[in-house]
Amino acid sequence: MAGLYLHIPFCRRACHYCNFHFSTVLRWKPDLLQAMLRELELQRDYLGGEPLYSVYLGGGTPSLLETADLVALFERIEALFEVKPDAEITLEANPDDLTPTRLHEWRQYTPVNRLSIGIQSFFDEDLQWMNRAHDAQQALRCIPEAQAAGFEHLTIDLIYGLPEAPDERWAENVRLALSFGIPHLSCYSLTVEQGTALAHFVRKGKSRPVDEERAARQFEYLMDETSRHGYDHYEISNFALPGHYARHNSSYWFGRPYLGIGPSAHSFDGSSRQWNIANNALYIRAINEGHVPAERETLTLAQRYNEYVLTRLRTMWGCRTAYIAEVFGADFVEHFEQSIRRFVATGHVLDLDGQYQLTRAGKLLADAIAADLFWLE
Ligand code: SF4
Numbered sequence: 001m002a003g004l005y006l007h008i009p010f011c012r013r014a015c016h017y018c019n020f021h022f023s024t025v026l027r028w029k030p031d032l033l034q035a036m037l038r039e040l041e042l043q044r045d046y047l048g049g050e051p052l053y054s055v056y057l058g059g060g061t062p063s064l065l066e067t068a069d070l071v072a073l074f075e076r077i078e079a080l081f082e083v084k085p086d087a088e089i090t091l092e093a094n095p096d097d098l099t100p101t102r103l104h105e106w107r108q109y110t111p112v113n114r115l116s117i118g119i120q121s122f123f124d125e126d127l128q129w130m131n132r133a134h135d136a137q138q139a140l141r142c143i144p145e146a147q148a149a150g151f152e153h154l155t156i157d158l159i160y161g162l163p164e165a166p167d168e169r170w171a172e173n174v175r176l177a178l179s180f181g182i183p184h185l186s187c188y189s190l191t192v193e194q195g196t197a198l199a200h201f202v203r204k205g206k207s208r209p210v211d212e213e214r215a216a217r218q219f220e221y222l223m224d225e226t227s228r229h230g231y232d233h234y235e236i237s238n239f240a241l242p243g244h245y246a247r248h249n250s251s252y253w254f255g256r257p258y259l260g261i262g263p264s265a266h267s268f269d270g271s272s273r274q275w276n277i278a279n280n281a282l283y284i285r286a287i288n289e290g291h292v293p294a295e296r297e298t299l300t301l302a303q304r305y306n307e308y309v310l311t312r313l314r315t316m317w318g319c320r321t322a323y324i325a326e327v328f329g330a331d332f333v334e335h336f337e338q339s340i341r342r343f344v345a346t347g348h349v350l351d352l353d354g355q356y357q358l359t360r361a362g363k364l365l366a367d368a369i370a371a372d373l374f375w376l377e
């Protein structure tokens with residue numbers, strides 16, 4: 001079971017907090033798409049013939065593509081890979097691109113069966129602060145329109161912990177999200193990433209830094225409300241009604257192979273990972289010359305163990321010592337058990353007979369706890 005990721009590196013506007021690879025220079029779009037079609041051919045053997053059980057178009061903003069562009073991409077994918085009939089096929093979309101006409105076109109002409117909508121907030125104050133291209137009205141309008149077009153498998157992204165957004169506004173964001181009856185939510189704590197406009201504003205004193213206490217309060221509120229509405233908190237940032245866990249993201253957490261196409265896209269074949277150059281012009285040139293501009297790294301046992309701990313501890317399934325013993329060996333089990341003991345004692349981790357899961361208190365410190373469990377080479 002393998003996944004395919006396509007990175008569409010264009011956006012209408014640069015959101016202040018974003019550190020993904022994207023460009024607002026849209027004139028490269030046709031050349032870039034041609035290069036991605038070609039890269040699909042060049043990489044057709046990367047997954048060793050494994051059938052695709054998830055395809056994910058992310059970015060950037062894939063909803064900037066014309067329907068004809070999407071059709072061309074899917075035709076090429078289906079010609080080169082075996083796509084499972086029940087594959088999860090997700091398209092990331094921004095509210096300002098979603099019109100009833102486009103939504104119906106996607107349903108009619110493409111195999112997309114899941115939309116991931118970048119709502120981030122239902123309030124203009126927050127959206128303007130983030131420099132998003134859409135407004136609150138578009139955010140509120142696009143969800144029922146997507147549902148009316150037949151997209152049952154919907155997920156939306158929201159961001160909490162904004163320094164200017166009081167708890168009441170976050171509560172209203174959560175209430176609105178739940179009121180639409182969508183089966184999946186991805187909610188991220190705002191982080192100030194190096195090199196972003198937001199980092200610059202914070203440095204210059206034009207923006208307040210993230211208030212960690214506020215972010216923690218809002219995260220706890222989110223956990224309570226989603227749980228009250230029957231959502232499983234199946235990964236730190238992800239909440240789903242039973243049966244609606246995102247397959248594509250789960251492949252990253254479960255160490256399954258995936259192929260990434262497009263500038264900056266990452267791939268993993270089970271033992272090594274590679275990442276394409278994060279530069280549109282250089283990517284296009286290299287692909288046109290017939291080679292994939294990627295760096296590759298074979299993971300050591302310790303790196304694989306650290307990735308396992310980092311990704312699995314964030315999920316509701318947690319880490320299992322039986323798995324660590326089988327895949328990484330006795331030394332890693334000893335190291336893991338010794339390191340995790342103190343978090344069990346402080347109530348941050350639950351020990352369910354060799355299966356270690358974060359408690360509610362532990363979820364507030366997930367990455368710090370994982371870092372403490374790392375094997376340092
Ligand atoms: S739309 Fe998404 S990828 Fe583009 S700048 Fe905003 S957050 Fe980043």
